Amino acid sequence: GENVEQHPSTLSVQEGDSAVIKCTYSDSASNYFPWYKQELGKGPQLIIDIRSNVGEKKDQRIAVTLNKTAKHFSLHITETQPEDSAVYFCAATPGYNFNKFYFGSGTKLNVKP
């Protein structure tokens, strides 16, 4: 099955700085890559996603880039704010079974005021 690796496991940035979280995947058939944010004591919530036919997608301060050749994708958060502090998960799913999501191990982002 798919193997998704996520780095770093923890990330600490100063408010206003940018944060980058990287994920790699193993299954070349994967073609949908969502990012989820999990706040303390809550379930994960989708913040952005990208399909394999697109190389980059932006939504205000958040962007995701995808390199299918290298099998890696990244989450970029600009102008970080304290409310961005949370655990972020990447995931990948193969196009032949969109029910099977494989998640990375998570990145705990701490934005210092």
Next chain:
Amino acid sequence: IAGITQAPTSQILAAGRRMTLRCTQDMRHNAMYWYRQDLGLGLRLIHYSNTAGTTGKGEVPDGYSVSRANTDDFPLTLASAVPSQTSVYFCASSVGRGGSYEQYFGPGTRLTVT
């Protein structure tokens, strides 16, 4: 709209006991999922259901069973709990068609098996 509800919020369970974690959604989503979340391992899929009446195995199905008698409910059963099943369990749902794959997660059930 409640979204997804899970019960109980937390539970301490003796090894060997049977336990059913409940999950209900009011969004009329076709697909539902059960994940377990362990520190350093992220979310791992236990079982899923594409639609009422069908279920499938995920990444870590052993020791768990599910049923999907109707669209709204997707209970997860541990027939005979073991300490390695100590985890936080999340139920999720998605539309599952029309190109929309966003998963909506419940608040989780924290289970401790002693």
